[in-house]
Amino acid sequence: MSAPRTDQKFFLLAAHALALGTLALYWPVTGYPFINFDDNEYISENPVTQAGLTWHGLVWAFNGIHVGNWHPLSWLSHMVDCQLFGANAGGHHLVNVLFHIANTLLLFAFLRATTGAKWRSAFVAALFAWHPLHVESVAWVAERKDVLSTFFWLLTLIAYARYASRSKGQGPRAKGFYGLALVFSALALLSKPMAVTLPFTLLLLDWWPLGRMRSGESGLRNFRTLLVEKIPFFILSLALCAVTFLVQRTAGAVSPVEWSSRLGNVPVAYLRYISKTLWPSDLAIVYPYVYHWPLAAIAGSVLFLAVFSILALGLCRREPWLASGWFWFLGTLVPVIGFVQVGAQSMADRYSYIPSIGLFIVLVWGATELCAARPNRQWLLAITGGAALTGYALATAWQISYWRSSEALFLHALAVTQNNYVADNALGKTFEKAGNDLRARALYEEAVRIEPRFVISQYNLGLCLIGFGLKKQAFEHLAAAAKLDPGNADAQFNLGVYFLQNESWPDAARCFEATLKLRPDYAPARAHLAQAQAKLGKFAEAAAQYHQALRLDAGLPDATNGLAALLAAHPELK
Secondary structure (H helix, E strand, C coil): CCHHHHHHHHHHHHHHHHHHHHHHHHHHHHHCCCCCCCHHHHHHCCHHHHCCCCHHHHHHHHCCCECCECCHHHHHHHHHHHHHHCCCHHHHHHHHHHHHHHHHHHHHHHHHHHHCCHHHHHHHHHHHHHCHHHHHHHHCHHHHHHHHHHHHHHHHHHHHHHHHHCHHHCCHHHHHHHHHHHHHHHHHHHHCHHHHHHHHHHHHHHHCCCCCCCCCCCHHHHHHHHHHHCHHHHHHHHHHHHHHHHHHHHCCCECCCCHHHHHHHHHHHHHHHHHHHHCCCCCCCCEECCCCCCHHHHHHHHHHHHHHHHHHHHCCCCCHHHHHHHHHHHHHHHHHCCCCCECCEEECHHHHCCHHHHHHHHHHHHHHHHHHCCHHHHHHHHHHHHHHHHHHHHHHHHHHHHHHCHHHHHHHHHHHCCCCHHHHHHHHHHHHHCCCHHHHHHHHHHHHHHCCCCHHHHHHHHHHHHHCCCHHHHHHHHHHHHHHCCCCHHHHHHHHHHHHHCCCHHHHHHHHHHHHHHCCCCHHHHHHHHHHHHHCCCHHHHHHHHHHHHHHCCCCHHHHHHHHHHHHHCHHHC
């Protein structure tokens, strides 16, 4: 049999093994429900996505800030899922799994085509497919943005490699592949802003495996040419950077963590990602932010990163895969490593979905090169690699099992982390929805005790205490939430309800006005504002607010009854 046909047969067999193995491994998630953490805001309690693919949904996806992010293509994918599967979580999960399989095959095809190394390419793809760090990106429906963005990311790399291989970028077909790469890059950015590092990654690929960078006197001129070639990609990325930062800042997602804490967390987080890639233990859906790492941990992390980076640069000519893989890992993590702190996590498994590819390249190519000097050790490489892959697959199956319910997921997070106020709050919400208010209250109180600056737990505890009749304590927590995040419309609204119930009319009016600045189409806030204005003697303003509330929701009882009572008392307003 000829070599090309043998290679083709290997590719097809490996691709089938990767696809079927990944499908079998992740199949249990198709029987899992949505979890009570982002899935509700993205799908299960979101009327826009539940309506399916509509013109209103299309405009909404592109023209607004939702859940602290702007990723319209991901929103549209959820709408398509709802069009196809409705509220059946299994269908949504299956689409995530299929995207993960597609990403695995695209990665395998890209590495095989650009490096010519079939076994190493297959092994990197298998690590990507079956590593437990990637469970979060696949088993969490709300993380569709991860698998969708990576799908277009890898298509970008394949199109770019085809462009680079055709007549040094000249000719219509080469330009066509360049244009295709640019389109795929834009789609990746519209799926998740983390794709802003794509231009940087393309430059790394020019070094290895594409080998487009020359050394010697012409090296600088060659680099400038390649850099200019990436300008359209950089323009797209810079535009998305600006949009994302403004959106997250406006939505209150950018955390005001001190620079000293952020700079301390960055090197430690890098080392934690490496550690969990090599030995994936104690994985959790959320790792709480650590504001003060020991100086020894920070210094040791900085030293390791610096030494390995210098080593990679020193060997970049002899072992180009080392520099390319290592700086792929470092560079693609930059948007989420914590220089700009978004959310309450110090790191996240989902953030490793693309960056881990660089580490897998370093590990697989490095192990192969070490054994290449001693051919009689090839059997050791095969046994060790097979054992590692089997271990990762078993750990992945175990990690997947925690996603069977919100309760199991957050109980596990609390078991493997410390002071995890985010998990306490999320588990509290799970018990509250199940009707166990007493346990929910205890978890909310624990979350507030650990981190009183966490807005969501302050807000949830306030609402929970209202149910226990503890209005004074509830007010303290609702007021704390409103003060911590003046842009939280729900906190402002419920604080206004508290003032309304306690006949503090000016305070109630102020809170409802703040709510309407954030959510002008929220009919209950307009009805309650009208009630407060009527108590303050502002009858004409109250009538106008009642009418607006009824235009937004014609059947709203508070507005209907309130307006009727107001007009009966003041017929001149008719």
